[in-house]
Amino acid sequence: MPDMLILGTRKGTVIIERSGDTWLPRGAAHEGIPVCFAARDPRNGAIWASLDHGHWGPKLSRSQDAGSTWQDMPSIKYPAGARHIGQYLPTPDFDPDAPTGEPEYRDASVYKIWHIAFGHDAQPGRMYAGTIPGGLFSSDDGGQSWELNRPLWNHESRGGDLFAGEATSATHWGGTPASIDYGVFEPGIHSIIVNPTNPQHLYVAASSAGVIESRDGGATWSGRNKGMVMDHLPNPEADWGHDPHYVTACRDDPRHLWQQNHCGVFYSADGAQSWSRVSAPESGVHFGFPIAVDARDGRTAWVVPARSDEQRMTLDNGLFVARTEDGGQSWQELRAGLPQDNAYDIVLRHALDAHGDYLCFGSTTGNVYLSADRGESWQCLGHNFPPVYSVRFG
Amino acid sequence: MPTVTMTSHLYRFFPELADVELEVPAGSIADVVREIERRHPGFADYIVDEHGALRRHVLISVNDAILVDRRALSDRVSEGGTVYIFQALTGG
Numbered sequence: 001m002p003d004m005l006i007l008g009t010r011k012g013t014v015i016i017e018r019s020g021d022t023w024l025p026r027g028a029a030h031e032g033i034p035v036c037f038a039a040r041d042p043r044n045g046a047i048w049a050s051l052d053h054g055h056w057g058p059k060l061s062r063s064q065d066a067g068s069t070w071q072d073m074p075s076i077k078y079p080a081g082a083r084h085i086g087q088y089l090p091t092p093d094f095d096p097d098a099p100t101g102e103p104e105y106r107d108a109s110v111y112k113i114w115h116i117a118f119g120h121d122a123q124p125g126r127m128y129a130g131t132i133p134g135g136l137f138s139s140d141d142g143g144q145s146w147e148l149n150r151p152l153w154n155h156e157s158r159g160g161d162l163f164a165g166e167a168t169s170a171t172h173w174g175g176t177p178a179s180i181d182y183g184v185f186e187p188g189i190h191s192i193i194v195n196p197t198n199p200q201h202l203y204v205a206a207s208s209a210g211v212i213e214s215r216d217g218g219a220t221w222s223g224r225n226k227g228m229v230m231d232h233l234p235n236p237e238a239d240w241g242h243d244p245h246y247v248t249a250c251r252d253d254p255r256h257l258w259q260q261n262h263c264g265v266f267y268s269a270d271g272a273q274s275w276s277r278v279s280a281p282e283s284g285v286h287f288g289f290p291i292a293v294d295a296r297d298g299r300t301a302w303v304v305p306a307r308s309d310e311q312r313m314t315l316d317n318g319l320f321v322a323r324t325e326d327g328g329q330s331w332q333e334l335r336a337g338l339p340q341d342n343a344y345d346i347v348l349r350h351a352l353d354a355h356g357d358y359l360c361f362g363s364t365t366g367n368v369y370l371s372a373d374r375g376e377s378w379q380c381l382g383h384n385f386p387p388v389y390s391v392r393f394g
Numbered sequence: 395m396p397t398v399t400m401t402s403h404l405y406r407f408f409p410e411l412a413d414v415e416l417e418v419p420a421g422s423i424a425d426v427v428r429e430i431e432r433r434h435p436g437f438a439d440y441i442v443d444e445h446g447a448l449r450r451h452v453l454i455s456v457n458d459a460i461l462v463d464r465r466a467l468s469d470r471v472s473e474g475g476t477v478y479i480f481q482a483l484t485g486g
Contacts, residue, residue: 055451055481056407056440072407072436077444109443183450 002355004394006047007362008035011386013049015067023381029070037350040394041118050113058113076129076137076146078108083162084133087175089185103167108133111182117192120199130189132179134206152221157240172240174208190349191247195254210242211272227275231263245289246349256298260291262309267328278328284315285322285331290352299327302375304347304361312346319343321375337378350390362388396420396471400479408434423454424467426477451482
């Protein structure tokens with residue numbers, strides 16, 4: 001049974017503690033500062049928060065006493081010479097077939113630390129961080145120092161090794177709309193998966209590129225987007241350019257991966273070697289942001305469906321969670337305890353988590369809902385939280 | 395020596411700066427930021443990015459002249475001058 005929930009919100013880090021059957025929120029830490037992701041390191045209990053300062057640059061903060069006090073941690077920085085090919089938000093007259101000009105190189109700067117992942121038990125100091133503009137960083141000293149993963153940064157899908165000179169290939173990574181807040185249109189890594197049975201086996205997901213796998217600890221990377229369909233692309237089945245909203249894997253059997261994106265829910269039973277669209281648009285399971293998978297049964301997953309890419313609202317003004325227990329062959333709508341009228345809640349990519357039979361999600365309208373029975377029924381833990389960016393059990 | 399005046403919001407992260415008359419040697423604004431960083435480690439990360447460029451929502455002026463070189467902070471402050479560090483504020 002989990003004892004703690006950690007919320008990253010627009011106004012700080014909120015910890016909700018369990019006392020018997022009651023969940024009690026504490027006052028926010030990092031008051032007034034947007035926290036785009038916060039999570040507890042299961043290896044040592046430290047809680048990490050990614051601060052999305054509007055003015056002062058992205059920062060990491062860590063608590064080693066369950067959130068009572070916090071310490072600023074060293075900033076993540078791109079090394080000198082780290083460049084990328086600049087992207088621009090497509091304009092209405094954008095022609096994907098028009099010849100491209102010379103690439104515009106930009107020095108890389110961290111705009112957002114979007115996701116934090118903790119290493120394998122065999123690597124107690126290892127951490128990972130995904131950033132906008134699309135760099136994966138790792139630390140081997142518990143977050144005291146960070147290093148850019150150059151094989152991924154220099155991947156041929158991004159133009160090759162720009163440390164060495166000119167691009168040797170075109171970039172196939174597009175920008176993420178989540179970067180527009182920073183005045184840019186650059187890619188971002190929002191999902192990092194460490195195989196619990198093999199520390200050398202990693203997945204990351206980037207918007208807008210897709211899923212990328214390394215089986216050698218990050219020394220080499222390969223795109224894993226076979227079977228993905230992006231309906232709005234000139235070639236919907238292109239190798240790159242996909243926009244996963246969140247990708248996660250089953251803890252006990254990480255061959256089972258799940259992905260929610262603009263164009264459906266996608267499932268892989270073979271370690272992302274191939275994906276299948278398992279949406280059920282007729283029942284509303286199609287568009288959304290977060291996805292969670294059961295830790296033991298890789299065929300069981302939950303999503304919080306939303307209405308259409310264009311509107312991003314609840315379906316029929318009612319909030320529900322959808323669950324599959326058969327790899328997406330069928331979905332059940334779970335509504336007990338969730339509002340079915342006048343609900344405008346949207347649940348963002350990191351704002352749903354599963355822990356045993358427990359599930360929790362938080363919405364952009366500041367509601368947090370908890371289930372202790374695999375989503376069958378829900379209780380509200382509060383209606384007046386700030387907009388919620390991330391939810392993780394501690 | 396030039397003095398540095400900054401938005402009080404930075405005192406939240408560097409409370410030791412709240413009650414000091416911050417004097418630095420004359421030089422470029424990049425020199426000024428480096429000097430404050432030397433005395434108060436971590437400060438520069440709040441003002442400039444990893445390339446030393448001024449962060450997007452931060453503004454510096456030297457006396458009443460707004461910094462021109464936001465990329466390398468080569469503008470200079472003379473003896474007796476004042477460097478002001480501002481931030482933009484928005485949102486709700």
